[in-house]
Amino acid sequence: RSGGRMPQRSEVEPLVVMIAPFAAHLAEEIWEIYGHSKSIFTGTNWPECNPDKARDESVELAIQINGKLRATITIQVDIDKEVVEKISRTEKNIARYLETATVKRVIYVPHRLINFVLE
Structure with a gap:
């Protein structure tokens, strides 16, 4: 290679490990070249998996009125139902439906949706 530096072993080996499931033959050859x-x-x-990094900190929540999607909001994953309901009621598009009707039931599917069933 001209005009550049040779990659370090510590730089190449993680890449070889990552391509191994897709190009096993190539990864094996490079792995042997590096003396294994x-x-x-x-x-x-x-590589070790860190479950804390794999978890989402926030999710998109669908807000429905009588089963029809009216808005979406982004919420933290650790919020309970009461807080989600309060936030949903203050959403501009939802508030306009709720001010003229009575809420008969609230259906909450955690991290997915909240549905206001109106009378």
Whole structure:
């Protein structure tokens, strides 16, 4: 290679591990070139999953009136039903429906939707 630096082993090996499920033959060859005697698919060289980073901190929540989508809001995942209902009632498009009708029932599916059933 001319005009640049050679990649470090610590830079190449994580990339080789990432391509291994898709291009196993190529990953095995590169893995052997870097001096490994065992297969890339054996051992503890796979990245560890951090479940905290995989969780969403906020979600899109659908707000329905009588089963019809009227608005969507973004909320934190750890909010309880009462807070979600309060936030939903203050949404501009929802408030206009609720001010002229009586809420018969509120259906809440956590992290998915809230549905106001009107009389």
